[in-house]
Amino acid sequence: MFDFLEGYDLLGAFWVTVKLTVYSALGSLIWGTLLAGMRVGPVPLMRGFGTAYVNIVRNIPLTVIIVFASLGLFQTLQVTLGGGDNFEVINFRLAVLALALYTAAFVCEALRSGINTVPAGQAEAARALGLSFTQVLRLIILPQAFRSVVNPLANVLIALTKNTTVAAAIGVVEAAYLMKDMIEAEAQLILISAIFAFGFICLTLPTGLLLGWLSKKVAVKR
C-alpha cells in the first residue's frame, strides 16, 4: 500500500518544514521583540516606525512577501543572502527571511498585549527606584510579559508552522512542495493527502499541548 513512497524523501521534506519553522521562529522572535520595544518606547519616531511596520506587514499576504523575495529580491536585485550559486540554499534563506519578517508583526502584537497584562504599579515601582526605560523593560516588564504570552506565542508558532508551506511557491522542497509533486506523479490522492495531513497534525498538536502546559506552568499568578 505504501510502496510508492520509496522514491520520495518524505522525512527529508518534513525536516525542511521543521528547519524553516525553527529558523524563522527565532528570527521573528528577535525582530518582534525589538519592534514591541520600539512601540512602547519613549522615542516617537521609533513608535511610529513600529506601528507602521506592523500595520503594513499584517495587511500584505505572506504569499506576496515570499514570492517578492524570490522574484524581486533574488531575480531582480540579485540578493543571495550569502547563498552563492546554490538555488536551494538561496531560496531556503529567502523563505526564512520572508517568514521571519512577516511573523515578527504578530509576535510584536502578542508581546505588546503581554506588556499590558503587567500591572502598572510594577513599572511605577521600577521608575521610583530610578531605573531607566531600557532597564524597566528588560528587568521588570519583559520577563513577566513573556511568561504571560506563552499561549498567544504558541498560536503564532503553530500558524508559522502551517505558513511554511507557502515556501513551496518559490520552490523550497518542503512538505507542500513534495505533496504537489507526489500527487502529480502518483494515483494515490487520498492516501497522499492523509499522510501529509497526519504529518502536520504531528507537528502542530504536540507544539500546542507542550506550550499550553508550559503557559500554565510559567504564568504569573495574580
Place this chain on the structure above:
Amino acid sequence: MTTSVLFDAQGPRAKRRNVLYTVIFLAALAAVLWWVYTALDEKHQLDWVKWEPFFTSSQPWETYLWPGLQNTLKAAFFALLIALPLGALFGIGRLSEHRSVRTPSGIVVEFFRAIPVLILMITANAAYSEFTDIASDVRPLYAVVTGLVLYNASVLAEIVRAGILSLPQGQTDAAKAIGMRKGQTMRYVLLPQSVTAMLPAIVSQIVVIVKDTALGGAVLTFPELLASVRPMSANYGANTIACFTVIALIFIAVNFALTSFASWLEKRLRRAKKSTGTVVGAGPDGGLKTIGTPPLVIEDGHGS
C-alpha cells in the same frame, strides 16, 4: 505630551537623549533606504519607463489588475458565503448537549484548523480533476474556494462558539424559565445577541480569507491579483518591483479598510446598550479573545 507608565515624563536631559536616539534611528533608517535606493537604481528598477504604465495608461489596470482584484474578491466572497453558515453549524454543534453531535463537530473543527490551507487547496484541486468533470479553467477557483471554506469554516466555528459562550448564563436560564425549547433559545435569544459580539472577529477573518486567496495565484493557476505580476512585468519591460509595489498597495488598501471597519465596529458594539458589551475581538496574533466579561481566550492561528 505623551506619557506612559513605562517611562517618566521627560526632563531636559531625557529630551536631549531622545533627540540623539531619534537622530541615530533616522540615520540607520536612511542608510537602509539608501542601500535599497542604490540597489534599485543599479538594476534600473526606478526608471520612469517601468512605473509610467501604471500612471499614464489604463491598460495595466484594465488588462491585469482589475480582473485580478475581481478574482481575488470573488474567491473571498464565495468562501465567506459558504464558510459562514457552515461555521455557525459546527460552532453550535460543538455546544450541543449530545455527545454524538459534539464530538464529531469538535474533531472536524480541530482537524481542519491543524492543516495548512495550501495543503487543503492542493488536495481539492487534485480531487476535482480526478473525481469530477469541472472544466479545467474554473477548477482553480473551485479549489481555492474549497480550501478557504474548509479552513475558515472551522475558525468561524470557534468564533461562533466563543460568541455564544460570552453571553451570561442568565440568558439561557431566562429563556428556559419562560418555557423555550433548546432550538428556540438558540434562535431567538443566544444567536441574535452573540452576532453583535462576533462581528468584529468575523470581519478580521475576512482579511485572512482575502490574504489567503493569493496562495491560489502562486501555487495553483488561479488568475488573482498576485498572479498578474508575472504577465504584467513581462509586458512592461521587467518592472518587477513596480508591479509588486502596486499589488501590495492594493492588498494593503483593501485589508486596511476591512481592519479599520472591524475596530470601528468593535468600539461601537462595546458601547452599544443592546449587546452584553462583550466582544469577541481579533487577538494580537490574529487569534481570538473575548474582550469584556469572562476572560475567555480561544486559540487560533492567523492565515498566510
